[in-house]
Amino acid sequence: MTTYSIARAKESAVTIMELIAALAIVAILIVGALSLYNLAASNAQSSQLLRNIISLQSTVREAWQGKGGYGTSPINPVVTQLGSVPSDWSINGSTITNQYGGTVTITGNTATFRIELTDVPTAACGKLLTSLNRSWASVAVGSATPITAFPIQMATAADAAQCGQGDRLSITLESR
Numbered sequence: 001m002t003t004y005s006i007a008r009a010k011e012s013a014v015t016i017m018e019l020i021a022a023l024a025i026v027a028i029l030i031v032g033a034l035s036l037y038n039l040a041a042s043n044a045q046s047s048q049l050l051r052n053i054i055s056l057q058s059t060v061r062e063a064w065q066g067k068g069g070y071g072t073s074p075i076n077p078v079v080t081q082l083g084s085v086p087s088d089w090s091i092n093g094s095t096i097t098n099q100y101g102g103t104v105t106i107t108g109n110t111a112t113f114r115i116e117l118t119d120v121p122t123a124a125c126g127k128l129l130t131s132l133n134r135s136w137a138s139v140a141v142g143s144a145t146p147i148t149a150f151p152i153q154m155a156t157a158a159d160a161a162q163c164g165q166g167d168r169l170s171i172t173l174e175s176r
Contacts (some may be wrong), residue, residue, distance in 0.1 A: 045099060048128040052086040052098070053115060053128075057135065057175050059084040061114055062105060070108035079106060100124070102168070109174065112137050114170045125163035125171065130154050137174040142166075144172070 027117060056079065063078060064070050076094040089104065090097045096104040102119025120128070125141060129152045133137060138146035144161040157163050 014063065023123045043127070046124040047080065048088060048099065049117075049120070049124055050128055050131050051174065052089065053117075054102075055086060056084070056106065059171075060175070064113075069111050070113040071107050072110060075105075075106035075108055076115060093165075098139055101167075110173050114172055114174050114175055118170045120171050122163055122167055122169060124159040125169050126154060129157035129163065133172070135176065137176050139174070140167050140172045146172075 011141045014094070029122070059079060059082060060070070060075055063082065063099045074094070076096055080091050080094055085091050085096055088099050096106075098104050099118055100119045100121060102117055105114075107114050109114070129139060129141070129147070132150055132152060136150060138148045138151070140146035141162045147156065147162070163169065
């Protein structure tokens with residue numbers, strides 16, 4: 001083997017090592033970009049969930065304004081008849097399904113009404129709870145004790161008795 005061939009072989013080896021290093025860097029960048037995209041998409045869905053709940057709250061309040069209370073019956077049929085179900089939720093009869101595939105059940109509770117959401121991801125729970133204001137009487141995650149003091153701090157929302165209960169949660173909001 002000539003000196004020229006050995007030098008050329010060493011050059012190729014360095015080029016392959018550089019190529020492997022470059023591919024590793026590109027892979028790390030792609031993983032990072034996908035993580036940021038997933039985080040942004042999750043935040044967007046959480047924000048949309050909050051907007052949808054506030055819209056439902058407003059619709060129910062307007063529909064029952066001046067009636068002296070909300071009764072104790074299911075309110076889903078009224079909301080669907082009014083065409084007030086958020087566009088990213090689906091309707092099958094009077095069953096409303098949220099963007100996460102869980103059900104949305106709205107029920108009168110005499111002087112208040114409840115919106116119960118199922119299959120809410122843990123990541124959306126904290127954002128939802130910390131974004132609620134005093135227009136809500138209470139909020140409970142699963143079977144935890146309802147929270148009645150608003151605004152809710154992130155430490156309270158993240159507590160094991162609230163948003164830390166599992167991957168898919170049931171959240172019940174009660175509106176005045």
